[in-house]
Amino acid sequence: MTKYDTTCDLGQCSLIGQTCAVFNLRKASRAVTKLYEEIMKPSGILPTQFTLLVVTRAFGPVTISSMAELLVMDRTTLTRNLKPLEREGLLRVVAGKDDKRSREISLTNKGLEQMEEALPLWQEAQCRIDQALGSARLDRMLDDLTAVVSAARSA
Amino acid sequence: MTKYDTTCDLGQCSLIGQTCAVFNLRKASRAVTKLYEEIMKPSGILPTQFTLLVVTRAFGPVTISSMAELLVMDRTTLTRNLKPLEREGLLRVVAGKDDKRSREISLTNKGLEQMEEALPLWQEAQCRIDQALGSARLDRMLDDLTAVVSAARSA
DNA sequence: ATTACAAAAGTGTATATACACTTAAAATAT
């Protein structure tokens, strides 16, 4: 019997919950996203949006395509995810100077303030996971997550 | 300086990409989901949908709420995710006998066939990740993912 | 028995995600 046997008995089926990489990654994403959303709720932005502000702060001004690559995210997904932040005036997206096809994302003052307001709550969420999981295990998991991204992209 | 310092300088911002649990989990989910979707595409179902078939096979007939709990998923999310599978006739959702409020999910013959068709492709995806990441590291990551779910729910 | 409460599920709305397709602009080939 191979490692992931195609035999379809009940035992095999219930085993998938323990062995399936995509299921377990998505499940963990749901659980952890929920925690971060709860903790960061008072800040008025979602963790996913917070990420976009932080990345823009760190790497901006940056084009949509290059930021999408940075985030390992489909470009069209990023385009859509930018919308609420543009609407709220936290990010600015303007046509590139050199290349008129491209559009450059940059942080507004309001966006910076919003980010600074959310930062301590993000930190609180980080600390809670750190304490509940243990620093060593969290670091190890983050390491493995980075590795699995590379693995999935090269496989 | 505390572990996740609230100081908002550039270094701190770019560090978030390496330390943020929710960002890295979501990023890995995107990358691994993409791989599984590519490999499983010939089967005609998505990995998320495959999961629902497998869980129904293993635990069904089961109510919506209890399956949602099993999957660490919001009940209303599951309700919505069942729709395409019901529409395609892969799952059946009928009112419970005892409790008329509840609705029970069960696999149809077509659903079982669909699952059996997708199973070898799921296996192929598992093997690819297994090989690219290494068995030991994959097992460790799955272990840590289970732990982080508990951590997030108890934190 | 009636009232009050609790539990199961559905709906409205919003964000997150990505593929297929299209449009516009830059780069290259001839």
Added chain:
DNA sequence: ATATTTTAAGTGTATATACACTTTTGTAAT
């Protein structure tokens, strides 16, 4: 210089996700 190709981005559509709110039905209190 024009034609071809490549590249950056947007749109249509579909699934995934979850909160707030509502409806229906079962249970408990009186």
